[in-house]
Amino acid sequence: MNKRFIIISLLVLSFICVSTGNVMAQNISIGISDSNGQDITLEHHAFIGENIHLNITMTNDDGTNMTNLHYLLILIADGYGSGGYYNPKQNETQIASSLLNQSKNMENSYKISPKKSVDISKIAIGESILLQYNITIKTAGRWNLYLFERTMQGIITIKSLIIIVERNIPNYLPSSTFILPLIPSSILASIIYYVKRKNKHGSVG
Amino acid sequence: MNRHQMTLLWTTAKETALGNILSYTYCVCILLTSFLTLFMIWLLSYFKGEMILEHVTAIFLFTQMIPMLYISMRTNATFSGELEKHTMDILISLPIKRWALFTGKLLGIILIVPFLILIPIGLFVIILNIVIGTLPNILCLIIIQFTALMLLSAISIVPISALISIIFKKIVYSLTASASYLMVMIITSPTLLQINDASQYHINYALAFAMPYYNLMAGMISMQYCIFVEPGLYLLSICYIITVGIIGTFVFRRLEL
16 A cells, blocks of 8 residues: 555545534434433423423533534424425435424424524533423424534434324313304304394384 | 496395305204314314324315305205296396396305305314314414315306306206216316325316316315415416306306296
8 A cells, every 4th residue: 555545545534524524523422301300212292381391411422522513403293294395305404404494384383492593612522511491382293303403514413302292182072072063053043043033024014 | 347237246146145144054054064074073083193284184175075065056046946936037137237147146155155164164273272282383374275275166166056057947957967067076086186106296287177176186285295285276266267157157148038
């Protein structure tokens, strides 16, 4: 192996590292836990309007210090179709951008406090950073929580979690809801009866 | 098109609308549509799982059948009924032009359509709010778009039923012809839709123009793929209403009593 080949290989390798930027450089481990400190690995159950407290711990497992990190937390409810937002032909960044758009259309159904996006100036080697979020979801269903990172190349998903929000009424409609259709119909029937009676009396009079 | 004719047209529309609204069958239709909506919600178990969009559009499609049939029936009763009972002769003898009479009656029936569609949808939204909580903006958008298309599809039934009525004159024949048109449309529409794969669909605009129910189904498919109803479908419905309305007016003007 001659010297020129080694230099070229090193140059190519360094170019790949630089071009892929933060994606390659950052090796971060993320742990999510609830208010009791219990780890949430796959899914979390909640009720409508419940305050979900999430602790996200980020640990720098990379060999270098990480600087200028931008994180974004979003929620997306399942069941509203994926067409128009993303398709299998899209790359990871395009999918993330599409998910962001989809999430914007559901913003009235959830609240993330203190704020969705967090900027971290530096995480030193081996250092851990704790992000605390309070999430309130107002609509029942299966929600996907995504933690995105904004990089030079675009947005990438670094962690996702499922939050299942239970409905107000369990399976099958209670019989009392079947009264609801009777309300507008009976109001209309009463109006018809009243008008017809009035017209009848009017014509007689 | 003078002012006097327009006044007569509006009077005809108002009287026709009132005559149709102030009937117990109208109440029954609203009640049945509302019950069917509720039944569909129950059947689909409040959209559990990941198919909310599909379930919402399916509910709307199924519940649309009753108003469509009812509208067709009322239109037939208005035109063929009056032709058969010869009350139309009296109306024609009045100083109202035939086009104004036809358009007025058509408008009168169109005026009763919104309640038939909006009351069950209002109920649907209330129940959904109780069950799943705050409706996401995206779901509201879906409901609004689909409601608009449903309204246009239901209105499309009015001119075509009127045209069939004045062609057949006898209520039995016109009802049979209208019901056949509707049933064929409802049954064949799902089979005529072309869905190539998970990321592609094809709408046959000629079919969407000729069949309002196919138009509605095409709207459902475009909604499932793109979260919005293709604007062309609204346009097709409007074109259909205007075209069939104009043809109906010409036929009514040449109608021999």
